[in-house]
Amino acid sequence: MFKRRFDHAIMDSNVGLFFFHMKLSDYPPKFLERYMYVARSISEAFDGRIFITIPDYPADYYVDDKPTPSAMDNVERTLRNIERFIGIGGVNWLPVIQSRYMDTFSFIDSCNRLREIVGGDYPQIAIGTVCKCRNVKWITYCCKYARKIFPRSWIHAFGLTLKALPHVKRYIDSWDSTAWTFPRSPGRWSCKNMDEAVRYFMEYMSRIGEILNG
Structure with a gap:
């Protein structure tokens, strides 16, 4: 019965627990290997209607006004994981766009590199770099530019604020908060x-x- 109650859902990789609360610099040992098997099992159980987030590395988690260890090299590590996971079949992967904190050129570069990795438009993508940011102008820019680069993709914005929603609602398809x-x-x-x-x-x-x- 539960399977019939939604069109699709998203499984996150729990970056908030690992990189903000636990302040880890990477995912726990063997997590990425186990994640692949869990992703396949969940995809099969729910007929492919779960978008499975490819484990990313956030740059917008700050503690005492300092970036957490996970902010270091987050863009490259996120892109490497996308390259690692995207070719594994049987899963509706959700690649996440990350960039350096409120860095326009970094976001542009990440979008274009992601498009190269996935071979153009991908069925669904997510914007991770707006999760903790409260700057509406920056959030709007990211959503608008992502839509420009991925015009036919389902775009999900992680952690979107209600203040930003009126400005980005025409550029994204879903968000969580x-x-x-x-x-x-x-x-x-x-x-x-x-x-x-x-x-x-x-x-x-x-x-x-x-x-x-x-």
Whole structure:
């Protein structure tokens, strides 16, 4: 029954846990090897409707105003993983565009190199470099440029803020966020129980509806 309730979903590689909370400089040992087998199993179980994120390396995680170790060489390591995973069949891979933090030329280079690796338009791609950024101008530029380079791809934006959504809604196809768990208005707290979680989520969805229909 569960299989019938969605058109597609995304499996992330959990960069938030590894590189932000645990402050690792790389994925745990043997993680990438096991990831391949898990990706195939999940793809088969859900008839290929899961977009499987190719493990990437974020550059926008900062702790005490300093980049976490994973920010070092993130672009090259992300592209190497894409080259490693993209040719493995039976999986709807989701390659992620990463770049140096708010670096326009780095983002342009990453987009064009990704297009070379995947051989042009790819069925689905993601933008990872806007996840922690709150600069609407930068986020808009990234989404707009990615659409220019991948005009026929399904484009997903990781961690998109609602403030940026009105500016990028015509360039992307989907996004994800944990912002719905945050306070909905001044003086209110983040959700602490199931009732609050449901109420906050419905308020968040209502606001999305206003933005998308506005």
